[in-house]
Amino acid sequence: MKNYFIAFCTSVLLAACVSTPPAPEWQSQSLTALNAYSSAYLSGNSRVAEVEFERARHDISATGRADLMARAELLRCANQVASLVLTPCVAYNALASQAKPEEQAYAAFIRGQWAGVDTAKLPVQYRGLVASTTPGSSNLGQIQDPLSRLIAAGVLLQRELLMPVDIALAVDTASNQGWRRPLLAWLGIQLKRAQAAGDASAAVLQQRIDLVLQVKAD
Secondary structure (H helix, E strand, O other), rough: OOOHHHHHHHHHOOOOOOOOOOOOOOHHHHHHHHHHHHHHHHHHOOOHHHHHHHHHHHHHHHOHHHHHHHHHHHHHHHHHHHHOOOOOHHHHHHHHHOOOOOHHHHHHHHHHOOOOOOOHHHHHHHHHHOOOOOOOOOOOHHOOOOHHHHHHHHHHHHHOOOHHHHHHHHHHHHHHHHHHHHHHHHHHHHHHHHHHOOOOOOHHHHHHHHHHHHOOOO
């Protein structure tokens, strides 16, 4: 299935792929590595994810272009947001001044800092979320790409705009894709809310978490 965010973050890397002569080798190698990184990270395989991301960084560094490196680092941050690892994006921040306006807008979006964001520079599927004037109405289900949907869910959680139905959708999205890392994170959110409410579903949610944990990821 097409990963919209990887396509967005690597569009510059692929720009020459339809030209003649063929694109430089670093472009296809870095794209392959970034895709492999995302797949491994979401699956919970941290060791492989780090190896693949370093491969991408190595290839991109050969260009000497900080804007491309910023784009790669932003992709890593977005995967973390999808998995509810809501820590500062330090590596991207160090390069932010060199990033293009689209990346700067996206960085503000995933941090939940929407004030002043130029929605026209965001990927199309996120523009309605930022422009919405109806609190609690996220329309998360309208985002078709699974990773993009989880990223949006992570952002909305930071902004305290996520509804229970959206959390359930995030769980289902991660489950359907077999993405262990975000699935555990979102199940954890569901479990805490169920326990706080004294909901009997807490036992079922704990059982799901235990099942995911049976296979240890790296």
